[in-house]
Every structure is written in C-alpha cells, then in structure tokens.
Amino acid sequence: MPTKKEREIIFNKFNGRCAYCGCELTKGWHVDELEPCIRNHRWDRQKRKFVHDGTYQHPERLNIDNQMPACASCNINKHSESLEGFRQLIAGFLKSLNRDSTQYKIAKRYGFIQEVEKPVVFYFETFN
Template sequence: MALTKKQRAELRMKFGGRCAYCGCELPEKGWHADHVEPVIRFGNQMTHPERDNVENQVPACHPCNLHKFSQSLADYRRVIDDGRREFLRSGKGKALVRMGLVEMKPDPIVFWFEKYQAKGASA
C-alpha cells in the first residue's frame, strides 16, 4: 500500500521520529515503512495482503529493514541473538571483549518501539 505524505509523516513520528528496531533518529527521507507482520512481494503477487495496512507498519531505518527482511519479530529477535553469540565465539569478538572495547550483555533483545511504548505507559 502506498502511504500518503500525511500517513508517512505520522508513521515516522510513531516512536518519536526513531527507528522502531534500533532507535536511531530517522531523517525526513531515506527510511522505510516496515511491515511488522511480514508481507512478501514477488512480481505482482503478495503474501498476506490483509497485512498490508498502516496499522501493521512501523518506521525503520534502511539497515534494520534490510536485516529484518521478511521475518516475524520473534524470528528477527532470534537472528540478532544468534549473531551476538556468533560474535562472542569469533576470535575478533573475544579479543574486543577482552580488551574492554566491546561489552556483551546477556540481556534479552528489546526493540526501541517496545522501550518507547513501555516508557509511555509508565508516564
């Protein structure tokens, strides 16, 4: 679904003008409207067209949208956690942690929009 300029502006500000996943500031242009519940397009076809609506979209920076690809939130969370463990097993990762240049936390993966919504609920 093509968003109007107004819908796009509102979507960008949905989480304070930040990417729903990493929380980086989004520029006026150059960010993506990502489907939380995936919609996969191929040619003129689309899987789950019922999900192609503004309620199922969040603002995402280019890197996060490409990294999430067509995964569910649970799968994307798992991919990030797997990447964290792979990094820790690598020689470079171990060296950076040993040198104190990188801190690896066992914390659960929490996306920016979840923190933003929790903050709003507690305010």
C-alpha cells in the same frame, strides 16, 4: 506504497525514531511491515533475476496499523521475519560474533567490549 501523508503518520509513530532500535530516523528511512506481507517474485529472463511481481502473500498487512518506521539497517536485517524471528536473529548476534569475527574477539580480549546478558527489547515495546 504508503502515500506521503501516511509516511508522515508512520514517521511520527515513535517521534521520528526507528521502531526497533530506537535510533533517530534519517533521510531514506524505511516503512516496515511488523507482520511481514512478503513480496511474490517471478523470474525475469531479460534481467536474469527474480523481480517483485507486484503481488504479496499477505496484502492485507499493507496497512498503516501494521506499518512501522524503521532505519534501513533494522528493516534489511528483519527482512521478512516475524517480530519473534527478528528477536531471535538479534539474540544470536553475540554467538556469531564470538564464533566468526576475529576483530570482535580481539577487541573483547583487550577490554573494549563487555557483553551483557539481557533480553532483546524493541524500542516500540518500551514506548508509550
């Protein structure tokens, strides 16, 4: 867990914006590990679920150089993906919307949605 001071440094890396989508971070923003550290879990019989056992597969990645400010939605969707895995996940969203979402398909038919073909570029990749 980053200290309060470290959280402040991480928050300011991209002027208070999410490293991935670039939205303005609000209360409850997350600290994401760019290269995932992946929590180890153990079965808790009383809670009847897997719980974090306090260890990580890559504890060396829990450092401020690898930690990115992220909105909850980007952090939750990135989960324990690498950056390229996250990029591929987002690149596949249009395909799944066109396959699975009736609302999306109808909105598109009525002209509310225009799709564009472009690469997935993260905010921090354009930030200098």
